[in-house]
Amino acid sequence: MEPSYKTRKIIERCLLVLLAGVLVWAGAAQFSSPLAQALIRHDASEIQLTVLTSPAMKFSYNPATQKAVVAVSSEKRSSKKHGSYTPEKGERFFIPQTEKREDFWNHFKHNLSSWRYNPLLAARTGWEYLTAWHDRRTNISPAEFLLLALELSKLDAADFAVRLPAASKSKRVRTPAPLPEIEDMAPLAVKDRPIVVEIFNASGKRGLALALTQYLREQNEKGLLRVDVLQYDNYPSYQEQSFIVDYSGRLVQVKQLSLAIGINSEIKSENAANAICDTRIVLGKDFEMPL
Known part of the structure; x- marks a missing residue:
C-alpha cells in the first residue's frame, strides 16, 4: 500500500531536517577545526x-x-x-x-x-x-x-x-662519504640560486651518470632547469630503484628536478653539515634517460 500524501510530506520534511542538521554539524566541525x-x-x-x-x-x-x-x-x-x-x-x-x-x-x-x-x-x-x-x-x-x-x-x-633516524641510517647500504669541506661555501648560502647536485650511477649501465650530467647542464644552459652538477661518479653498490637525497630543504625545487628526470619517489631528507651540494641523485636499475 502506497503512503498517503500527508505521510510523504512528513517523510520529506524529516529528511530535510536531517540533511540540514548534517550540514550544520559539518560546518561547525569545519570552522572549529x-x-x-x-x-x-x-x-x-x-x-x-x-x-x-x-x-x-x-x-x-x-x-x-x-x-x-x-x-x-x-x-x-x-x-x-x-x-x-x-x-x-x-x-x-x-x-x-x-x-x-x-x-x-x-x-x-x-x-x-x-x-x-x-x-x-x-x-x-x-x-x-x-x-x-x-x-x-x-x-x-x-x-x-x-x-x-x-x-x-x-x-x-x-x-x-x-x-630517517640516525640509528636506521647505520643499517642501510653504505653511501659515499660527503665531499670534503672547502673554504668557499658561499654558493650554498646564496638564495635563489641553482640547485647544486651530485650524481651517482648505481644502475650497472656504463656512462649513465655522465649522460645525465650532460643532460642537466644542457637544460641549465637553455634556462629550462636551474641546476648545477657539481660532480658525477659510481655508487658503491647496485640499486634497484633510483632515489634522491636532499640536504637543503628546498623541496619545491627538488621536486621539479625529480619530475624532470623521471624519478617520482619520495625524497630522502638528511642533514650533512659538511655537504657542499644540495641534492644527491642515485640512479638505480629502473632509471631511464629523459627524452
Whole structure:
C-alpha cells in the first residue's frame, strides 16, 4: 500500500531536517577545526599528523607549499598500545591496521600514485577511515578527512621528504662519504640560486651518470632547469630503484628536478653539515634517460 500524501510530506520534511542538521554539524566541525581551516585557507601553518606504526611516523604538512616532511621515530612501539598516546595541541593521529612502518608506507604510496587509475582504491581508503573512526583509532573528524583526501589527491610521492633516524641510517647500504669541506661555501648560502647536485650511477649501465650530467647542464644552459652538477661518479653498490637525497630543504625545487628526470619517489631528507651540494641523485636499475 502506497503512503498517503500527508505521510510523504512528513517523510520529506524529516529528511530535510536531517540533511540540514548534517550540514550544520559539518560546518561547525569545519570552522572549529584548525586543521580544516589551514587546509581551506592554504596558509603556511603546519598540520601535524602522527601515524602510530612501529616505529611511528610524524607527518608535517604545509598547505601553502603543498610539501610534507615525514619524520620516522627511532623508537619502536606497538601501534596497538594507542590508549596511552596523547596527541599534541592541534595534532591528529591515525592507527593503521598494518603495524609495520614499511608496509604502511608502501601501501600509502601505492594508493597515492594509483587511485586515479583505480577508483576502488579511493573507496577502500574511505572504508579504512570509517573503520578506524568507529574503532577510535583516529581523532580525525569526517570533515577533516574529506578535506585531507581532497588535498592528498593533488600530491604524489615526490611531495614527501622522509627523514630517517640516525640509528636506521647505520643499517642501510653504505653511501659515499660527503665531499670534503672547502673554504668557499658561499654558493650554498646564496638564495635563489641553482640547485647544486651530485650524481651517482648505481644502475650497472656504463656512462649513465655522465649522460645525465650532460643532460642537466644542457637544460641549465637553455634556462629550462636551474641546476648545477657539481660532480658525477659510481655508487658503491647496485640499486634497484633510483632515489634522491636532499640536504637543503628546498623541496619545491627538488621536486621539479625529480619530475624532470623521471624519478617520482619520495625524497630522502638528511642533514650533512659538511655537504657542499644540495641534492644527491642515485640512479638505480629502473632509471631511464629523459627524452
